[in-house]
Amino acid sequence: MVAIAEPVAKPVSRFRFVLDRRDVLGAIFVAPAILYVLLLVGAPFLLAMYYAVSAYTIYDPSWRFVGMANFEQIVRNPVFLQTLGNTFLFTFGSQLLGLILGKFGAFLLMRPFPGRRLVRALIILPWAVPVALATVAWEWMFDSLYSVINWTMIAVGIITRSQAPNWLGNPHLAMLCVIVVNAWRFFPFAIVVFLAGITSVPQDVIDAATVDGAGFWRRNYQIILPMIFPIVAVGLIFGIVFTFTDLSIVFLLTNGGPVNATSVLGFEGFQVGILSGDVSHGAAISLFMLPVLLFVVIGRLRFIRGREI
Amino acid sequence: MRRVIANTVREVWFFGAVALFVALSAFPFYWMLITSLKTNSDLYSVTNIPFWFHDSPTLAHYRYLFEKTLFVRWLLNSLIIGVCVVVITLVAAVPAGYSLARMTGRNGEALGIGIFLTYLVPPTLLFLPLSRIVADLGLQNSMWSLVLVYPTFTIPFCTWLLMGFFKAMPPEIEEAAIVDGCSVFGAFIKMTIPLSLPAILTVVIFTFTLTLQEFVYALTFISSSAEKPITLGIATDLIRGDIFFWGEIMAGALLAGIPVAIAYNLFLDRFISGITGGAVK
Numbered sequence: 016m017v018a019i020a021e022p023v024a025k026p027v028s029r030f031r032f033v034l035d036r037r038d039v040l041g042a043i044f045v046a047p048a049i050l051y052v053l054l055l056v057g058a059p060f061l062l063a064m065y066y067a068v069s070a071y072t073i074y075d076p077s078w079r080f081v082g083m084a085n086f087e088q089i090v091r092n093p094v095f096l097q098t099l100g101n102t103f104l105f106t107f108g109s110q111l112l113g114l115i116l117g118k119f120g121a122f123l124l125m126r127p128f129p130g131r132r133l134v135r136a137l138i139i140l141p142w143a144v145p146v147a148l149a150t151v152a153w154e155w156m157f158d159s160l161y162s163v164i165n166w167t168m169i170a171v172g173i174i175t176r177s178q179a180p181n182w183l184g185n186p187h188l189a190m191l192c193v194i195v196v197n198a199w200r201f202f203p204f205a206i207v208v209f210l211a212g213i214t215s216v217p218q219d220v221i222d223a224a225t226v227d228g229a230g231f232w233r234r235n236y237q238i239i240l241p242m243i244f245p246i247v248a249v250g251l252i253f254g255i256v257f258t259f260t261d262l263s264i265v266f267l268l269t270n271g272g273p274v275n276a277t278s279v280l281g282f283e284g285f286q287v288g289i290l291s292g293d294v295s296h297g298a299a300i301s302l303f304m305l306p307v308l309l310f311v312v313i314g315r316l317r318f319i320r321g322r323e324i
Numbered sequence: 325m326r327r328v329i330a331n332t333v334r335e336v337w338f339f340g341a342v343a344l345f346v347a348l349s350a351f352p353f354y355w356m357l358i359t360s361l362k363t364n365s366d367l368y369s370v371t372n373i374p375f376w377f378h379d380s381p382t383l384a385h386y387r388y389l390f391e392k393t394l395f396v397r398w399l400l401n402s403l404i405i406g407v408c409v410v411v412i413t414l415v416a417a418v419p420a421g422y423s424l425a426r427m428t429g430r431n432g433e434a435l436g437i438g439i440f441l442t443y444l445v446p447p448t449l450l451f452l453p454l455s456r457i458v459a460d461l462g463l464q465n466s467m468w469s470l471v472l473v474y475p476t477f478t479i480p481f482c483t484w485l486l487m488g489f490f491k492a493m494p495p496e497i498e499e500a501a502i503v504d505g506c507s508v509f510g511a512f513i514k515m516t517i518p519l520s521l522p523a524i525l526t527v528v529i530f531t532f533t534l535t536l537q538e539f540v541y542a543l544t545f546i547s548s549s550a551e552k553p554i555t556l557g558i559a560t561d562l563i564r565g566d567i568f569f570w571g572e573i574m575a576g577a578l579l580a581g582i583p584v585a586i587a588y589n590l591f592l593d594r595f596i597s598g599i600t601g602g603a604v605k
Binding site for chain 1: 419435
């Protein structure tokens with residue numbers, strides 16, 4: 016007769032005590048992630064702070080402490096003040112435009128219709144495709160001579176060839192282009208965030224409001240919008256952080272020009288710190304992003320706390 | 325009758341607006357496609373209608389891209405970078421997400437938020453010190469610097485995504501395995517990991533697309549053409565002096581961008597629920 020369940024003495028692993036202790040194992044499990052982040056985000060962050068108060072350049076890598084001198088020099092520079100203003104204009108202009116387009120697009124995509132999945136996939140494209148690649152396509156569309164936008168406007172008869180605007184060569188138009196391209200990139204994200212929010216509003220709440228006599232606008236702005244606000248706020252936080260600190264669109268489309276008209280903080284930090292090698296001033300310029308980031312982080316923490324109540 | 329007309333008008337408005345949105349989103353991609361297939365004489369003409377072919381379509385730009393440029397090399401670089409970053413991210417983020425999800429009390433949540441917030445620290449703040457660290461490690465101008473640096477944003481994001489997923493998974497499954505004689509670690513390997521393969525797959529796809537989309541670090545650390553990843557190569561390397569090779573640039577952008585866009589589309593909902601922190605059910 017064969018024993019069906021003969022107890023076999025399993026060789027007990029020497030590490031069994033580690034593998035069985037939940038607390039020890041838990042600590043070992045998080046350690047790699049935390050170490051990576053501390054070493055390559057935390058430490059560089061502190062280093063960036065120190066750079067900003069030192070006289071470090073790649074030609075003279077001294078760690079001499081100079082206090083707030085770098086910041087004082089920077090804020091006295093009119094180019095920097097313009098850059099700071101540009102950054103806010105760029106961020107809020109493109110976010111506002113993106114949000115309006117996003118709200119409208121979400122409103123369209125809410126309703127089921129044949130081919131909605133395909134339409135959604137096409138509308139998501141600007142957000143899904145790598146930003147650098149989409150930006151070069153726009154650069155080609157804004158070309159000074161072969162711009163398809165100009166061609167269309169001339170063909171329709173709005174302007175003549177001699178009036179054709181040089182999109183990236185005119186300071187005001189260049190800023191507009193940078194904002195439009197960034198809004199174009201972000202509005203699909205806004206659509207998806209709005210949709211996620213709207214589908215999370217229970218239908219019975221909307222029905223109850225309708226029964227109580229709330230019209231279309233009232234339902235939209237007094238019921239749905241406040242209910243989806245937390246989600247939209249998170250989306251907006253991401254949008255603001257990634258726009259405020261971005262340099263790729265400006266770098267590829269206008270290279271900060273013409274004459275600093277589209278220069279933004281991230282781009283200026285790159286110009287000064289990396290290309291010119293003036294690391295300490297570059298770091299100080301980048302650090303001007305910090306107040307906005309802190310503001311956003313506090314907003315984010317508030318939201319997470321609020322959610323649990 | 326009046327109602328029918330009103331309805332039709334409303335439908336026309338609706339689909340008109342939808343069409344407008346699709347055009348706004350997709351036109352630049354149509355423009356890439358048509359530019360990449362046109363002959364140069366057709367491309368650089370101000371009189372031809374630009375929306376369609378004047379000369380017959382040509383694959384010359386694609387041929388040039390593959391034979392005369394480093395396009396294939398860039399593709400390979402991006403693939404290697406992507407795979408390495410995926411591996412590093414999985415090794416760090418899967419156990420971390422699991423551990424944070426199972427931690428008792430508020431510590432896990434607080435630590436998780438802490439890790440996630442580092443995702444918001446922008447590359448433009450870190451590139452100066454990181455380029456020094458990269459140089460100290462002898463990795464300047466090498467694509468391996470990107471393998472080192474990219475996990476700084478993929479690990480926080482994926483840890484957060486996985487933490488949400490593991491929280492939704494009932495701990496009873498592991499407890500059953502432990503009762504049956506597994507160690508805690510064994511239960512994680514034999515039960516939790518196989519059951520979370522869909523989430524892990526999402527993380528793999530997202531990490532990969534995030535590495536393809538990154539531009540700032542690549543621009544900062546890499547200047548020699550042969551070491552560039554695909555997005556940087558196409559955006560900055562197909563220019564000679566003042567001359568842009570528009571046909572080739574658009575062909576490359578299309579070939580590199582569309583697969584990323586498709587992958588992104590398939591996993592978008594999970595990404596959004598990750599970002600909104602599980603606020604969406």
